[in-house]
């Protein structure tokens with residue numbers, strides 16, 4: 001027999017991200033964040049490879065990263081408005097967690113499955129933060145997609161990459177609901 005958890009299901013039915021630009025302090029204290037990260041790491045992981053890790057980015061680190069964007073943006077020929085937007089994203093944040101995808105060599109587990117697990121960690125962290133009453137948003141952005149930027153500024157190894165930069169903070173305004181998929185358009189019931 002099913003053993004329902006109506007509160008958990010209701011949370012999942014109504015959960016939604018809070019745009020990073022609408023988040024402010026306070027942010028989770030270290031012990032509170034450790035709990036959220038523990039939940040995030042409780043994620044399906046074929047082969048128990050732990051192909052991911054966390055970088056907790058505190059305010060000074062976020063400001064340092066913002067300071068790297070003008071030079072890197074020019075080098076990558078990023079449009080000036082996008083550079084300004086990214087700077088505002090980093091400068092405006094108080095706390096973010098970079099979920100680093102760190103694929104492990106394996107003969108059994110394809111890298112794509114390790115990638116999926118890293119994405120699931122991001123989702124689990126967003127949901128843990130929301131369930132704890134924080135606002136949270138899963139971002140990436142052009143800088144995080146640049147291997148040189150990641151290596152120089154976050155110390156990532158060449159085979160590592162950023163699955164998400166999860167902003168966590170206090171919601172200042174409730175976002176409107178956004179359109180959700182038409183279930184019938186994306187679902188096929190295969191009976192035989």
Ligand SMILES: Cc1cc2nc3c(=O)[nH]c(=O)nc-3n(C[C@H](O)[C@H](O)[C@H](O)COP(=O)(O)O)c2cc1C
Pocket residue numbers: 015016017018019137138139140141163164178
């Ligand atoms: C891998 C990934 C990367 C994303 N990167 C960005 C980003 O850089 N900037 C942005 O505005 N939204 C980005 N988004 C979308 C936001 O997370 C958005 O808030 C989310 O899709 C809202 O979904 P929800 O309402 O179901 O929580 C990204 C989403 C994913 C899955």
